Amino acid sequence: MQEDLFEDIDEIEEESEEQVDETGMYEHFRFVADKGQTILRVDKFLVDRIENATRNRIQNAADAGYILANGKPVKSNYKVKPLDVITIVMATPRREIEIIPENIPLDIVYEDNDLMVVNKPPGLVVHPGHGNYSGTLVNALAYHFKDHPAFNAGDPRLGLVHRIDKDTSGLLVIAKTPEAKSHLGLQFFNKTTKRRYVALVWGTVTKDDGTVTGNIGRSLKDRQQMIVFPDGDYGKHAVTHYSVIERLGYVTLVECRLETGRTHQIRVHMKHIGHTLFNDERYGGNEILKGTTFAKYKQFVQNCFEVCPRQALHAKTLGFIHPRTGEEMNFDSEVPDDMRYLVERWRVYTANREV
Structure with a gap:
């Protein structure tokens, strides 16, 4: 779950579905600094306490407003003091999401052995999340690729390269191989798309x-x-x-x-x-x-x-x-x-x- 959390944080710069419950965010981690806590940056404080975390991922989480000190969002350079309550919150609850194939029609614009381009209709959620654990584009892709021996919908090296909002329509590219996901992801990162x-x-x-x-x-x-x-x-x-x-x-x-x-x-x-x-x-x-x-x-x-x-x-x-x-x-x-x-x-x- 810790790795899943930070994979979500890594993806926040994409045009992602942010399904947020009206009651607020979901707490994923909570740490209370002890009475003898020395003054320490919050990113260093959390890296020392969360397995698989990196300073970069913690900083991304802070930029997104996911790191709170005593209930308020803080930057990654916030100095943790004795008895501070540091929490990491997310828009979705902590749970494993099983990707169930669903026969949802896809408007496929192009497809080959490496990738697929689809035209998403408005109203279709791209990825399962809070309140939308089924009926998403990812569920439709799992069904479309159900007979593809190398495709695993739960494998983060495959599938969505970028996202658009639920009520936005239009074109998305999907990677069918790890090599394609890496190459296409780099193009989005380098802003060459x-x-x-x-x-x-x-x-x-x-x-x-x-x-x-x-x-x-x-x-x-x-x-x-x-x-x-x-x-x-x-x-x-x-x-x-x-x-x-x-x-x-x-x-x-x-x-x-x-x-x-x-x-x-x-x-x-x-x-x-x-x-x-x-x-x-x-x-x-x-x-x-x-x-x-x-x-x-x-x-x-x-x-x-x-x-x-x-x-x-x-x-x-x-x-x-x-x-x-x-x-x-x-x-x-x-x-x-x-x-x-x-x-x-x-x-x-x-x-x-x-x-």
């Missing part, structure tokens, strides 16, 4: 192109949200480039290009610059953030929420180098129907709106 997303955001984005740079980390006030911290403070460096595709009155259709891959990155960065994703419930986009107070407009927006009952975000393109052949692979996916209908409704509204 090409990923473009399409999003509908609240408000008129005035600049045709722009870049959002800001450290992303878990909010110290609401642990279900990620926020932008000042550089050099909490969080991890993150960069998102965006371009306007179409301005539609009180909303804007944009393309976002990821330079890094932090949890909820596009959702957090766009909110940070005042353009929350349309119908993004976690970040307040399911409220009317722009427009008029007329009842007719309110009903129109409510109808739009029903047409696309999730954040309007789609991972449209994915590019990488094939781990075995060295060939440049590029994939494109259609924007799903719910987002297409949503955008078309805003086009009609904008065209007929009284100036």
